[in-house]
Amino acid sequence: MSESELRILESLARYKYLTTSQLDLLNILKNKMGLYQRLRELRAGKKPLIANNSFGIMPGKGKLEDFYYLTSKGQDFLIENLEYNEQKIKAPKGTSSLFARDYFHRKETINFYIYFDKWINKNDGDILFLDYYFDKIGDNRSKKNLRAKNKIDIEQTGGYIIPDIVTKFTYKNEPYLFFIEQHNGKDTKKLLKQLYFHLLALEEGKGAEKYQMQKNHRVAVIFEFESILKATLERIQNINEFKGFEKFFIFKTNESLNKSFFNDWIDLKRINTNLI
DNA sequence: GTCTTTCTAGCAAACCCTAA
DNA sequence: TTAGGGTTTGCTAGAAAGAC
Numbered sequence A: 001m002s003e004s005e006l007r008i009l010e011s012l013a014r015y016k017y018l019t020t021s022q023l024d025l026l027n028i029l030k031n032k033m034g035l036y037q038r039l040r041e042l043r044a045g046k047k048p049l050i051a052n053n054s055f056g057i058m059p060g061k062g063k064l065e066d067f068y069y070l071t072s073k074g075q076d077f078l079i080e081n082l083e084y085n086e087q088k089i090k091a092p093k094g095t096s097s098l099f100a101r102d103y104f105h106r107k108e109t110i111n112f113y114i115y116f117d118k119w120i121n122k123n124d125g126d127i128l129f130l131d132y133y134f135d136k137i138g139d140n141r142s143k144k145n146l147r148a149k150n151k152i153d154i155e156q157t158g159g160y161i162i163p164d165i166v167t168k169f170t171y172k173n174e175p176y177l178f179f180i181e182q183h184n185g186k187d188t189k190k191l192l193k194q195l196y197f198h199l200l201a202l203e204e205g206k207g208a209e210k211y212q213m214q215k216n217h218r219v220a221v222i223f224e225f226e227s228i229l230k231a232t233l234e235r236i237q238n239i240n241e242f243k244g245f246e247k248f249f250i251f252k253t254n255e256s257l258n259k260s261f262f263n264d265w266i267d268l269k270r271i272n273t274n275l276i
Numbered sequence B: 001g002t003c004t005t006t007c008t009a010g011c012a013a014a015c016c017c018t019a020a
Numbered sequence C: 001t002t003a004g005g006g007t008t009t010g011c012t013a014g015a016a017a018g019a020c
Helices: A003-015 A020-025 A032-043 A072-081 A100-121 A188-203 A206-210 A226-236 A254-259
Strands: A050-053 A067-070 A125-132 A165-171 A174-183 A218-223 A249-253 A265-267
Touching: A003 A020, A003 A032, A003 A050, A003 A067, A003 A072, A003 A100, A020 A032, A020 A100, A032 A050, A067 A072, A100 A125, A100 A165, A100 A174, A100 A254, A174 A188, A174 A206, A188 A206, A188 A218, A188 A226, A218 A226, A218 A254, A226 A249, A249 A254
Parallel strands: A174 A218, A218 A249
Antiparallel strands: A050 A067, A125 A165, A165 A174, A249 A265
């Protein structure tokens, strides 16, 4: 087992799913071509440590990258050899289900975690936990209580939210709670409805209650298109209910996130702000 | 000398452009 | 309109180079 193969396993345990370009982003090997060889080794044999999902070809995009993840053998390896705590390993249960319709959204969501890690590693902070919208708890066989880990029920109107990411972290010894939404596509109406539910969750103090915080969380939305970010800001100005909650919502595009994780966010008053 | 990493060539599939 | 060449993206195989 080479050092780079160990790092691949550790990265998969942290991020759950990774494509080769994401592994490349993590600087595991200097050359991306070398990655394919390491991945092939880890995938080899009757009981491989990792497995992959392929998504074929999408018109206009070419061949899509595979998603890699730890097998149960891979998880056992980390527990036995590197003394990993089983609770801390992110890995799909059983054989991973496909998520072709969710491909780009899931990839961007995982990208956020990678950029978050890169930023916090260079700063005075620590991620206490980070859960994705596709992390589940419960089971659907005996107890029939399988549900998204991030699900939060809204009392006023019924309904619920499942933030794409819920994360709690410390920065300069202060704790912070964030709900992250990754918005792909151009459906502002759907997003506004979603943000309204987020507003209700804030009003009800749901984040603070569920995750033991003294203060309210912040909702950060990452947009695929800048035009949709602007359109959403424009439309939200006219919705009275959001008044007084402007500072709890911050917006950014994926492109801008890649340039700077901490700076250049925009709040609902269109004021340039940072993450905190 | 061996194991690991990097480099080079090439395949498959889809898109774009141009010439017949 | 069609056919063909070039390009892009993701990946594999195998040889060469590098690290210990």
